[in-house]
Amino acid sequence: MKKNKTALITGITGQDGAYLSEFLLHKGYNVHGLKRRTSLFNTDRIDHLYQDPHEENRNFFLHYGDLTDSSNITRLIQEIQPDEIYNLAAMSHVGVSFEMSEYTANVDGLGTLRILESVRLLGLEKKTKIYQASTSELYGKVQEVPQNEQTPFYPRSPYGVAKLYAYWITVNYREAYNLFACNGILFNHESPIRGETFVTRKITRAVSKIVLGLQDTLYIGNLDASRDWGHAKDYVRMMWMMLQYDKAEDWVIATGKSTTVRKFIQLAFKEVGITIVFEGKGKNEKGIVLKCENPLYKLSKGKVVVEVDINYFRPTEVDLLVGDSSKARNILGWVPEYDLKDLVKEMMECDLVLMQKEKYLKKGGFETKNYFE
Ligand code: NDP
Ligand code: GDR
Numbered sequence: 001m002k003k004n005k006t007a008l009i010t011g012i013t014g015q016d017g018a019y020l021s022e023f024l025l026h027k028g029y030n031v032h033g034l035k036r037r038t039s040l041f042n043t044d045r046i047d048h049l050y051q052d053p054h055e056e057n058r059n060f061f062l063h064y065g066d067l068t069d070s071s072n073i074t075r076l077i078q079e080i081q082p083d084e085i086y087n088l089a090a091m092s093h094v095g096v097s098f099e100m101s102e103y104t105a106n107v108d109g110l111g112t113l114r115i116l117e118s119v120r121l122l123g124l125e126k127k128t129k130i131y132q133a134s135t136s137e138l139y140g141k142v143q144e145v146p147q148n149e150q151t152p153f154y155p156r157s158p159y160g161v162a163k164l165y166a167y168w169i170t171v172n173y174r175e176a177y178n179l180f181a182c183n184g185i186l187f188n189h190e191s192p193i194r195g196e197t198f199v200t201r202k203i204t205r206a207v208s209k210i211v212l213g214l215q216d217t218l219y220i221g222n223l224d225a226s227r228d229w230g231h232a233k234d235y236v237r238m239m240w241m242m243l244q245y246d247k248a249e250d251w252v253i254a255t256g257k258s259t260t261v262r263k264f265i266q267l268a269f270k271e272v273g274i275t276i277v278f279e280g281k282g283k284n285e286k287g288i289v290l291k292c293e294n295p296l297y298k299l300s301k302g303k304v305v306v307e308v309d310i311n312y313f314r315p316t317e318v319d320l321l322v323g324d325s326s327k328a329r330n331i332l333g334w335v336p337e338y339d340l341k342d343l344v345k346e347m348m349e350c351d352l353v354l355m356q357k358e359k360y361l362k363k364g365g366f367e368t369k370n371y372f373e
């Protein structure tokens with residue numbers, strides 16, 4: 001009988017880690033995940049997969065660890081002997097990386113080296129395949145569009161620069177030691193479990209709160225930034241497909257369509273029957289209600305619901321990303337199942353439910369107890 005494959009996922013508690021765990025478990029893998037010790041639970045996204053240590057035939061395991069801790073990583077890889085490692089762990093917020101540049105370099109750059117070096121030290125070069133979570137942030141300053149595997153890199157943030165190191169050290173270990181190590185150059189991908197401070201989720205949460213009367217205004221940064229947004233579910237499938245291909249290579253994954261932050265806000269409001277227009281320029285630009293066609297929501301014409309806050313601007317910005325994933329589409333046969341409309345719809349549906357819950361709790365007097373009173 002064929003033995004089930006074993007995968008190790010770093011960053012298992014994040015958006016992609018959760019979708020990838022689901023995907024690999026359905027494929028019959030034993031899934032091991034690295035999770036950080038935190039003072040509050042950080043496993044919300046994977047709680048439905050948790051298996052009690054006393055259960056028999058477990059196939060989902062969590063281990064404490066951190067990408068800054070080499071001995072921890074080496075020991076875990078030695079114990080788990082993974083067939084595949086998906087290195088998804090990272091300080092993944094571009095804006096925050098300007099505040100925490102050294103830490104970002106340590107985790108996102110050196111963390112990748114620690115994994116590659118452990119696999120080499122343990123003599124697992126022939127057994128263990130590695131997926132490195134590379135990013136469209138590598139392209140940074142627009143030099144050409146659409147961006148493909150040959151487009152030169154010009155990162156524009158400490159996050160992008162750290163990921164550039166990770167990209168090249170992955171290529172170097174592949175060439176120097178014959179490791180099966182791939183870079184997935186993934187463009188932005190979102191979902192209802194996207195972190196709340198990334199712009200799409202910030203928007204769908206705020207729009208849901210605004211229509212339910214829980215918040216007045218969405219404060220936002222650069223409305224002109226344009227991103228190639230796909231659905232995380234479609235993208236984690238590709239991580240796996242890259243490791244099943246007979247050669248270790250680098251792959252761009254993207255929808256090929258770019259949309260501005262401004263347009264994303266309009267799409268989110270449209271999803272609940274509200275038309276928004278933007279007026280003014282630069283930091284004085286505002287999003288104003290033109291029409292509210294949903295009888296459930298009482299937003300009057302002329303109400304200002306979006307305002308620009310320059311604190312959300314970045315010292316250096318990536319203006320335009322649009323990916324050309326024809327290599328993955330032609331060779332691996334990738335066809336995304338979601339388009340932007342499906343994505344916005346799903347995110348809005350989920351956030352509306354969450355915010356309705358919040359509203360009912362507030363109304364019923366069940367707000368979280370203040371322990372400091
Ligand atoms: P998330 O921010 O949702 O998840 C990041 C994960 O990394 C979390 O599990 C987090 O743990 C963990 N982590 C952070 N720091 C450390 C550390 N020092 N040691 C161990 N684990 C750590 O990111 P996504 O799921 O969206 O992205 C996954 C990967 O793909 C990241 O590397 C990201 O940079 C990259 N990427 C993402 C894209 C996207 O659009 N989503 C596009 C291209 C690349 P905790 O839960 O405790 O915070
Ligand atoms: P990004 O995603 O930087 O592309 O990195 P994010 O959603 O943070 O920003 C996208 C664009 O929106 C602009 N923006 C704002 N961003 C945030 N977060 N908050 C705001 O209020 C706001 N207003 C405007 C940003 O300036 C930017 O131009 C994501 C991460 O998942 C990375 O880990 C990943 O590598 C890349 O996608 C591909």
